Amino acid sequence: MSGYVRGLAVAARAAQTAIAGCDSVTRYALLERMAAQLLDGQEAILAANAQDVLDAAATGASKATLDRLMLDAARVQGMAQALREVAAQADPLGEITRSEVRPNGLVVQRQRIPLGLVAMIYEARPNVTAEAAALCLKAGNAVLLRGGSEAARSNAAIADCLHAALRALRLPEAAVSLVEDTAREHVLELLQLTDLVDLAIPRGGESLIRFVAEHARVPVIKHYKGVCHLYVDRAADIDTALGLLIDGKASRPGVCNALETLLVHREIADAFLPRALAALRASGIEVRGDAATRSFDVDVAQASDDDYAAEFLDLVIAVRVVDNLAEALAHIARFGSDHTEVIATEDAATAEAFVCATRSSAVMVNASSRFNDGGQLGLGAEIGISTTRLHAYGPMGAETLTIERFVVRGDGQTRHSSIE
Known part of the structure; x- marks a missing residue:
């Protein structure tokens, strides 16, 4: 190992003490200043990003990758707004989250403290540079950012803005440290730093997540792929279900909370599927379906198990007709990725059964899968959507970048009687 990343981590670890020691007013001022610096530096950010997008397109990057990579004025403003939120x-x-008095008079409390140093390993999404930094700093952590090579210029330009804000408040720039050399050997080095890194969060494609999980010696929370389902129950309102389908699939197909599979109860298929297939076709979406789905449209391609397991991140959707709720749930259990599941139904009992039987990080009842997003769920921003059942599950905001410890307050209690 070169020691390059260890040097960054040592500096970030030292800087974390200064961030954790700030009062809430100072951390608020820091994030506000970071938002302002992003807007002031918008021209440089967009110029850097334009070159990243050109290079990525020239190397054959997918539409989904280019969509995640691309910044414009609205997206920069969105980053700034997320930081302000x-x-x-x-x-x-x-924060004291719990307090109780034990029979012996001890006051036992749970208190939130920072995790310490968080390593963020991500691909193609330059907005993560700003939002992950803001969330970590809000929670008193330092952050070590390792973005993908396809966004290297964009990430550096954004980091420059964040560093300017840290300097303005006389806080150490190392609290937000960017691994500018994107060689894979440096990821391996980072993942071995058990004495410095408290948590690693990989966010990106399946190969990145697997690489991190297989090589890490530090704790990892995986932000895995989104094989998200919409189940249209026999008691669904058809117009509602159509709206959820098109918003979930067509509004931005290259993101992890986009729909990938549509499941339709057989008793509503005759009324729903012809309209659904027409709406999907009008939105430019390729449909792959089972025999029952293909009976409504001969142009629908035959779906395979690989299709039902796929995160397409594109204008493609897999469709299947199921006999009942139990069959829909069995399909989700087999092919789902614990990300987001949606049910369209007017039957409260069926909705509750669906909620109770699914394990995913978010379950939507008559609401779009696209709402599984930190900003939409009141977190301001997210460091990612955890699909690992540890202390955080689903969109991770500032609170989930803290941990609870015990604080015990007494007046001299001992566990054992003194021995004379």
Whole structure:
């Protein structure tokens, strides 16, 4: 190992103490200043990003990758707004989440403290550079950012803005450290730093997640692929279900909370599927379906098990007709990725059964899968959507970048009687 990443991590670890020691007013001012610096640096960010997009397109990057990579003025403003929303949230540090008095008079409390140093390993999404930094700093952590080579210029330009804000408040720039050399050997080095890194969060394609999980010696929370389902129940309102389908699939197909599979109860298939297939075709979406689905449209391609397991991240959807709720749930259990599941139904009992039987990080009842997003769920921004059942599951905001510890307050209690 070269020691390059260890040097960054040592500096970031030292800087974390300064961030954790700030009061809430200072951390609020820091995030507000970061938002302002992003807007002030918008021209440089967009110029860097334009070159990244050109290079990625020249190397044959997919439409989904280019969509995630591309920034425009609206997206830069969205980053700044996300930082301001995080800044305005209640400070999680020091919060007493639980307190009880034991029979012996001890006051036992749970208190939120920072995780420490968080390593963020991600691909193609330059907005993660700003949003991950803001969330980590809000929670009193330092962050080590390793973005993908396809976004190297964009990430560096954004990091420059964040560093300017840290300097303005006389805080160490190393609290937000960017691994600018994107060689894979440096990821391996980072994943071995058990004495410095408290948590690694990989966010990207399946190959990246697997690589991190297989090589890490530090704790990892996986932000895995989104094989998201919409189940249209026999008691669904058809117009509602159509709206959920098109918004979930067509609004931005290259993101992890986009729909990938449509399941339709057989008793509503005659009324729903012809309209659904026409709407999908009008939106430019390729449909792959089972025999029952293909009976409504001969142009639908035959779906395979690989299709039902796929995260297409494109204008493609797999469709299957099921006999009942139990069959839909069995399909989701077999092919799902614990990300997002949606049910369209007017039957409250069926909705509740669906919620109770699915294990995914978010379950939507008559609401689009696209709402499984930190900003939409009130977190301001997200560091990612955890599909690992640890202390965080689903969109991770500032609060989930803290951990609870015990604080015990007494007045001299001992566990054992003194021995005379």
